[in-house]
Amino acid sequence: MSSLCRTLGRTLGRPTLADIALVCAADAVVGATFGAVAVAGGLPAWLPIAMSVLVFAGGAQIAAVGVLVAGGGVVAAVATGLALNTRLLPYSLAVSDVLDTGRWWTRLLGAHLVVDESVAFALRQDDARRRRAAYWLTGVSLFVCWNAAVVLGALVAGTLGNPDTFGLDAVFPAVMVALILPGLSGDRRLRTAAVLGALLAVAATPVLPAGLPLLLAPVALVVVLRKGSGDSAVLSDPFVPSDSVVLSDAVAPSDAAPIHPAPGSADPDPDPEPADR
C-alpha cells in the first residue's frame, strides 16, 4: 500500500496528490449534507446511499432528490438529473484514451468514474501514464469519500430530530446556485434565460402539480434563444457553425475537453489557499 502511494506520488507529484485529497474532503462535506437532507426530507435512507453508488454524480443526485423531496414526479426528477449529466458525455469522450486501455471490465468500471473532478485532474496531466494515474486515483478516492460521507449523513440525519432547525432545507438551493454561477457570468442571454425560467417555475408552483413547473424552464431557454437573434447562433459566444454530432476519425482529443464549471460537486479546479508554506 505504501509502495503504491510512493509510486503515485512519484508519478503525479505531491501537489497534485494534495489537491486530490482536498477535493475529496470538500466533496465529503457536500456528500454528508446530501445524505442528511435526503433523509430529513422524508426519503428512506437507502435511497441517497444507493443513488450515490449507482449514479455517482453529485449535482444530479442533489437535483433529483430535490425534486422528490418537493413532491415532484418521476419525469421531472429523472429529466433534471439527466439534463445535468449530459455533460458527462463530452467528458467521457475527452478521457477516452484513459478509458480505452485494459480489460473490458476495467473499461466498464472506469466509465463509472467519469465525474467533473476525475476528468479535470486527468486532463491537467501532460502524458498518458500520468493522465491514467490521475484519473483512476481521483475517481476511486472520490467514490470512496463520497459514498462514505453520504452513508454517514443519511444515518446521522435520522437522529437529529427536526432537520429544519439546522437549516438544512436551505442548503440545496444555495448549492445549486453555487454550481451554476460560474457558467452564468459573462453570458447575458443565459442569465436572462435562467432568471426567466426561475420566475416561470416559481409563478407556476401554486397552480401546477409538483415537478411540472420545473419543466417550464427549458421553455424560457427556447424563448430567449429565439428572441435574441434571427440567426441560429446560440448564447453570446461565437459558435462552431455545425451543430450536428460530427463523426470522424481525426479528432484531436484535447478538442473534446469542454470542462465547464462543475455541476458535479466541489470545484474541480481548487485554489487550495496557497497557505504560504
Added chain:
Amino acid sequence: MNSATVLALLAAGTYALRLAGPIFHRRLQLSERTTRLLGALATVLLAALAATAALTQGHHLADWERPAGVLVGVTLAARRMPLPVVVIGTAATTALLRLLFVP
C-alpha cells in the same frame, strides 16, 4: 416506488452517457454548439429548481428564513468561497434565524 423508478432510470441513463467515450472512442465529437446547448439546458433547469426549492413549500411560499439563508449562501458563492463554506454558511444562517424568530 417512485423513488426506486427515479433511481433506476437516473442510474441507467447516467451510465449510458459515461459509456460514450469507451464505445465511440475518437469517432464521435460533439460540436461546441451542442455542448453549450446541453450546458445551457442544465443551467436553466438548475436555476428553476433552486428558485422553487428556495422560495416555495408545496404549493405555497416558504417561510422567509430559508430564502434568507440561501441568499447568504449565494453571496458566499459569488465571492468564490469553496462549496463547504457555502453549505455551512447557508445552514447556519437559516438555523440561527429560526432560533431567533420562530417561537
